[in-house]
Amino acid sequence: MPSRKFADGEVVRGRWPGSSLYYEVEILSHDSTSQLYTVKYKDGTELELKENDIKPLTSFRQRKGGSTSSSPSRRRGSRSRSRSRSPGRPPKSARRSASASHQANIKEARREVEVKLTPLILKPFGNSISRYNGESEHTERNDVPHKNTQEKFNLSQESSYISTQYSLRPRREEVKLKEIDSKEEKFIAKELAVRTFEVTPIRAKDLEFGGVPGVFLIMFGLPVFLFLLLLICKQKDPSLLNFPPPLPALYELWETRVFGVYLLWFLIQVLFYLLPIGKVVEGTPLIDGRRLKYRLNGFYAFILTSAVIGASLFQGVEFHYVYSHFLQFALGATVFCVVLSVYLYMRSLKAPQNDLSPASSGNAVYDFFIGRELNPRIGTFDLKYFCELRPGLIGWVVINLVMLLAEMKIQDRAIPSLAMILVNSFQLLYVVDALWNEEALLTTMDIIHDGFGFMLAFGDLVWVPFIYSFQAFYLVSHPNEVSWPMASLIIVLKLCGYVIFRGANSQKNAFRKNPSDPKLAHLKTIHTSTGKNLLVSGWWGFVRHPNYLGDLIMALAWSLPCGFNHILPYFYVIYFTMLLVHREARDEYHCKKKYGVAWEKYCQRVPYRIFPYIY
Ligand SMILES: NC(=O)c1ccc[n+]([C@@H]2O[C@H](COP(=O)([O-])OP(=O)(O)OC[C@H]3O[C@@H](n4cnc5c(N)ncnc54)[C@H](OP(=O)(O)O)[C@@H]3O)[C@@H](O)[C@H]2O)c1
Numbered sequence: 001m002p003s004r005k006f007a008d009g010e011v012v013r014g015r016w017p018g019s020s021l022y023y024e025v026e027i028l029s030h031d032s033t034s035q036l037y038t039v040k041y042k043d044g045t046e047l048e049l050k051e052n053d054i055k056p057l058t059s060f061r062q063r064k065g066g067s068t069s070s071s072p073s074r075r076r077g078s079r080s081r082s083r084s085r086s087p088g089r090p091p092k093s094a095r096r097s098a099s100a101s102h103q104a105n106i107k108e109a110r111r112e113v114e115v116k117l118t119p120l121i122l123k124p125f126g127n128s129i130s131r132y133n134g135e136s137e138h139t140e141r142n143d144v145p146h147k148n149t150q151e152k153f154n155l156s157q158e159s160s161y162i163s164t165q166y167s168l169r170p171r172r173e174e175v176k177l178k179e180i181d182s183k184e185e186k187f188i189a190k191e192l193a194v195r196t197f198e199v200t201p202i203r204a205k206d207l208e209f210g211g212v213p214g215v216f217l218i219m220f221g222l223p224v225f226l227f228l229l230l231l232i233c234k235q236k237d238p239s240l241l242n243f244p245p246p247l248p249a250l251y252e253l254w255e256t257r258v259f260g261v262y263l264l265w266f267l268i269q270v271l272f273y274l275l276p277i278g279k280v281v282e283g284t285p286l287i288d289g290r291r292l293k294y295r296l297n298g299f300y301a302f303i304l305t306s307a308v309i310g311a312s313l314f315q316g317v318e319f320h321y322v323y324s325h326f327l328q329f330a331l332g333a334t335v336f337c338v339v340l341s342v343y344l345y346m347r348s349l350k351a352p353q354n355d356l357s358p359a360s361s362g363n364a365v366y367d368f369f370i371g372r373e374l375n376p377r378i379g380t381f382d383l384k385y386f387c388e389l390r391p392g393l394i395g396w397v398v399i400n401l402v403m404l405l406a407e408m409k410i411q412d413r414a415i416p417s418l419a420m421i422l423v424n425s426f427q428l429l430y431v432v433d434a435l436w437n438e439e440a441l442l443t444t445m446d447i448i449h450d451g452f453g454f455m456l457a458f459g460d461l462v463w464v465p466f467i468y469s470f471q472a473f474y475l476v477s478h479p480n481e482v483s484w485p486m487a488s489l490i491i492v493l494k495l496c497g498y499v500i501f502r503g504a505n506s507q508k509n510a511f512r513k514n515p516s517d518p519k520l521a522h523l524k525t526i527h528t529s530t531g532k533n534l535l536v537s538g539w540w541g542f543v544r545h546p547n548y549l550g551d552l553i554m555a556l557a558w559s560l561p562c563g564f565n566h567i568l569p570y571f572y573v574i575y576f577t578m579l580l581v582h583r584e585a586r587d588e589y590h591c592k593k594k595y596g597v598a599w600e601k602y603c604q605r606v607p608y609r610i611f612p613y614i615y
């Protein structure tokens, strides 16, 4: 009996009949009489292939520089069925301007095998370069705003996957198709050179956060919600069942002096950010292969800020002013964030296509929210990177300190309550950890994928400092005595959460930095065709987002010191669960696109997303 080279279930590359392109397929079976393999393409198409038309995954050359063989945006719409085609060809709609006769020629030549198919494509994913691993056409999205530029350099790189294997189609016809392919590519290359700077909108169904109505609601709802929460919390009985207090008039909330103090705070942080201390590292590669440089001095900024705060306290600066004008500060920060968001949107209109975020859509409202420009910079000053960790995150710790002092003053205490000490120290640890591990921020979704717009500006500058300090704010007017045994339990919970959070993040960061790190040699991985593998044991074999689990456990430990009289201090846990469940879904979607079957395998091996045996 003749031997077979490939086993059932093996994932290989199968040549698409009539083309020189290879796609990822799974071997379903082998017929020993006809010597044909039945293979399944990623869109579900099953075909029979000869052994010569199948190659192991490893036999494909890895391309340097992470550029792509083709962009998914070039594939046809889900209803348009095509024979395999050259990756250089844009979708029909993009070629409407082409001469009718040229189109007719192409259609004419493509009259036979008509199936839906997704070629193996390398696709840049935000800042990071990852190989597009095949997904069915109906999930295709045009979310790479640089599509046209991308397509342009794809044209020259197709050869990486081209083999000289014979075709299943008659030779003469194959030659004809190739001629047409080459003619068409030349034509497209010309067309693309003209279209390079066009904006390519994402299809409406691909917009996240509920699309335009969703982001509209978030942008107006969140600030109102923030003020309501702060007002409710200031009430004697902060029950949610009580009628919410009316929002004060705007003129009562606006204080120019407060805004001045806020600006001063912001400028001090800018100054610390600009100090030439701390090492400079490179971010993940951008769509055009460039890597931006970032100076890691967040921890120094924190030390310097602590020194300034300590000196101010020593000088008798009245920090109670921040507590007594808390709503005014929140409004000042909100106004600043709106102005910043408008500035960010305006400047993004002049930004080159290559600098736009993969999340931007072409819709003004949506882009204002999600951010149009990926890494807006003024010289070397990176606005998003700065805002993500400095004024808001360090501001959160300062606000907590303000609350601790306010508690002592209002409740006439010689020392802060145990509850306040727990909340302050837990959150201090969280912020210091973030600043100490600053480099890890460079691989987060926020830096790689999302632009800098209202969402992150508001999240970083308003939501984090004024909502994340909510437990401390609550304790100022609603004291809760925590017993030592209870405190010990809460500390254990916080430490458990921290160990999971830090362990998971460090494991992944170390693995991404150096996959062959001897310290990680005991971990199992799943191979993906992007060149990056997935951890499938250790923390990442426990659940698919162990870092989120740890973060949520810590969030619970931050709320428990506030007792059980009201649900309000648990708002953070509830909000954070929703944020991370949504974030997990977004990440899952991106990973599926990046890793294809490998991700599906990972999901099979690690079935729970965040909470083991629950979700
Ligand atoms: N306090 C807050 O408000 C807040 C909000 C959000 C997030 N966070 C925290 O911020 C941290 C970062 O979160 P994040 O949302 O940016 O995402 P993350 O979980 O750190 O990163 C997700 C990425 O990790 C990689 N990955 C996923 N599974 C993997 C595996 N098995 N092996 C190796 N790599 C894998 C994938 O990217 P690649 O494969 O491309 O590397 C994936 O896109 C988390 O600890 C989170 O809890 C805090």
Ligand SMILES: CC(C)=CCC[C@@H](C)[C@H]1CC[C@H]2C3=C(CC[C@]12C)[C@@]1(C)CC[C@H](O)C(C)(C)[C@@H]1CC3
Binding pocket: 218, 222, 388, 389, 393, 430, 433, 434, 441, 444, 446, 455, 456, 458, 459, 460, 463, 464
């Ligand atoms: C409410 C709205 C519109 C958005 C909220 C999002 C925003 C608050 C978060 C999005 C990404 C988050 C984040 C951190 C804080 C909260 C966000 C900005 C983070 C800085 C917290 C500390 C961590 O160690 C981290 C990994 C550096 C976090 C990065 C992501």
